[in-house]
């Protein structure tokens with residue numbers, strides 16, 4: 001026998017790239033879901049397999065920390081941070097790390113991120129120079145737009161900058 005039925009199925013989508021995914025890994029910090037693309041490495045910076053709290057035997061399931069959250073700061077105690085990572089709500093973070101108008105110095109290119117940049121954006125960056133933060137973007141992971149001392153602009157990953165003065 002053959003007949004057509006419609007059934008309710010749960011379809012999972014990645015909060016980062018919007019693609020449908022059979023397996024989602026939740027970021028323990030922002031609680032966004034990451035697809036399993038590239039062996040989870042597309043959005044995930046760290047895997048957090050098991051956090052166990054002796055106090056009440058609470059256990060966290062297979063979670064991760066996304067690349068955006070890996071660059072965030074928090075002023076929680078370690079215990080508060082772990083509790084919040086096990087919880088359902090996003091973990092409070094201090095974000096962005098560097099405010100607009102702050103003077104920074106560029107250090108050196110983070111080659112691990114080379115493929116995240118277009119050739120044009122990559123070539124606009126200068127090293128060992130000072131500049132002021134114009135703004136930040138976080139559509140593809142956090143990056144800062146900088147006005148260099150010579151008036152040109154470029155975008156940088158947080159790992160490529162050093163704060164000179166606030």
Ligand SMILES: [Zn+2]
Pocket residue numbers: 014015016017018019034035036037042043
């Ligand atoms: Zn994705």
Ligand SMILES: [Zn+2]
Pocket residue numbers: 027028029030031032065066067068069070
């Ligand atoms: Zn996250």
